[in-house]
Amino acid sequence: MPMTGLTSAEVIRIAKEFGADLAGIASAPTLSDYPPDRRWPQTPERMTPDAKSVVVLALRVPVATFRTKEPEAYQMVNMMINRRLDKIARKVSEALERRGYFGLVMNNNSTDWELKSGTYGHLSLRHLAVEAGMGTLGLGVNFMCVEYGPRVNLGVVVTDAELEPGEPMTEQLCIGEGCSRCLYACPTDAVLHFHIDKRQCSIEAQTTGFYGAADLFHKVLTSDSEKRKEILNSSDLLHYWQGLTRVWGCFGTCPRCTAVCPVGDDYHESLAVPQKVIPETTPDRIAKGEHYKQTRQQGDAVPGLDDWNVRWVGPDGYTGKAAKTQRRKYKLELNAKSEEPSS
Ligand code: B12
Ligand code: SF4
Ligand code: SF4
Known part of the structure; x- marks a missing residue:
């Protein structure tokens, strides 16, 4: 167990109180051991050698955005959500500092000229979210979670607090090729x-x-x-x-x-x-x-599913277990709602 006096549960609670829909913790050493693309390592140690953990924040994209005929609403909301994530990240950083740690807020949509001609971010937030146990990558490498599928944007705070990391999911949440x-x-x-x-x-x-x-x-x-x-x-x-x-x-x-x-x-x-x-x-x-x-x-070679990359897709493949649990939970919630007394 890390010896910090600050727990992951506390940090996650703080992040949610500041407005994050989901939050998780990834271990900086693990991220350094498993950079998404080894040719251009997006590792926290490049940001600071003192990095011990990474707090990952997620905000859902409101569903109304996907019920319009034109994409304008989505464009607008995307910008707003990323700015809101910045604000939440800053507050998490301040809370960490009050507890004696640092919290480095990273830009959540910039790219680094040094990494693959400026096409990669300083850190890959999707991979961080998977390492934090929040979900897995889908067919088009969107990050997805049980609660909101891929309809979430991500933010990040790098810290020297040694926090217990989340456990990455081994089940693939994406239904896969049969869905497409x-x-x-x-x-x-x-x-x-x-x-x-x-x-x-x-x-x-x-x-x-x-x-x-x-x-x-x-x-x-x-x-x-x-x-x-x-x-x-x-x-x-x-x-x-x-x-x-x-x-x-x-x-x-x-x-x-x-x-x-x-x-x-x-x-x-x-x-x-x-x-x-x-x-x-x-x-x-x-x-x-x-x-x-x-x-x-047929088991033919697929680069996105090779021994290295399958880590973030879900090495156990799609079993449907997560989907079944999700449907059960959804039905229970619906039943509970219908049983609520009408005012
Ligand atoms: C650059 C960028 C883009 C680029 C490139 C995306 C990409 N996949 O890298 C473009 C413009 C295409 C893009 C589009 C979108 N993006 Co974008 N983007 C980023 C940004 C700034 C950096 C991404 C990055 O560093 N990738 C790292 C590399 C290593 O990942 P990768 O290239 O996918 O490589 C993996 C796989 O492709 C796989 N692989 C499979 N086959 C092969 C073969 C070879 C040879 C190799 C090397 C690898 C490989 O292996 C790699 C390791 O797993 C991030 C913010 C951030 N800092 O993370 C936002 C981010 C990823 N984007 C985001 C969003 C919202 C989008 C869009 C949905 C926006 C939209 N709808 O208009 C689309 C979705 C497109 C998609 N399906 O990916 C969100 C993620 C949301 C989510 N739920 O996943 C982020 C995190 C921004 C944020 N703060 O929320 N994006
Ligand atoms: S992958 Fe295709 S559908 Fe997804 S954001 Fe890019 S262009 Fe749009
Ligand atoms: S294949 Fe289906 S489940 Fe997987 S990311 Fe695409 S739409 Fe989502």
Whole structure:
């Protein structure tokens, strides 16, 4: 047992009191031993050699966001949630300091130029959440938990407090290739086999993100005056301006893979009906899901499920146990609600 006088349960309670929907603890040495991609290690020891534990915070994305026809609400809410996570993280950091420890709040959406040309964060928050025992990674590597499926954003506080870490789940929460709903819904075919095509995803998920902005500058610099005038009058420029001034469209602009994922109490309660049909489904996408299913059944090599990566997907595979427990809990809650006296 760690000898800190501060327990994980206390820290988790504090985080929830400050507004986190879920919280967990990961061990810094374990994170250093198991960096998600060994070529570019995203480890707490790079932040500070004194790191002992990492507090992981999660805020759910309200379901209403996935019941609108246009993605604007999701874009807005994503920005708000990440800022709210920053505030909760700061409060957790202050609470840790009051107890004699430090709490280093990390930016929850920036990337590090030193790590794979600026495509990886200083830490990989999804992997931290898995290490903290809060859930597992899905087919398109979204982090998912029993309560809200993949509809959560994450924040992080690195600390020198030695806290008991959560136990990573060994059961895969993602239903897997037999479901493939995220793959069917993805407008840019970015969902791979427990992996993601980041360039393709960015087209929809970062409409005014780095690649979009760089592309706009490139066009302006290399165009003749007529073409420049055209660019100045185009919607591209408006989007870029909105991205800069309203932090809108820079990231988190595509709700599709998260909206349709059937894992999560929130899905059963509020999304099963509106998200049942996936209009983007095509025969090609169905065939791709079927191909992934066969590949896995035959035991063929899948990089996303290799000996290293399977750790975060769930080494026991999908057994349905977590889903059954979830449905039972959901039914009990529904029954309890219906038995409540009406006022
Ligand atoms: C860069 C980034 C992106 C990039 C790249 C995503 C990525 N997978 O890395 C893009 C623009 C594509 C993106 C999109 C989205 N993102 Co984003 N993103 C980040 C960011 C800033 C860093 C991610 C990172 O460091 N990844 C680390 C690498 C190691 O992970 P990886 O590339 O997935 O590698 C693993 C697998 O792919 C697998 N693998 C499988 N096959 C192979 C093959 C090879 C050769 C290799 C090397 C690996 C590999 O192995 C690796 C280890 O497990 C984080 C914030 C943070 N600091 O964590 C947010 C973050 C991950 N994003 C988030 C969100 C909300 C999204 C979107 C849902 C937003 C949206 N809808 O518009 C989408 C979802 C797309 C998806 N299915 O992944 C949330 C996570 C929410 C969740 N529940 O998972 C985060 C944590 C932000 C936050 N604070 O909440 N994101
Ligand atoms: S965020 Fe959109 S584009 Fe990216 S993987 Fe999910 S569905 Fe595809
Ligand atoms: S939609 Fe299905 S396949 Fe995709 S992450 Fe969710 S459970 Fe897994």
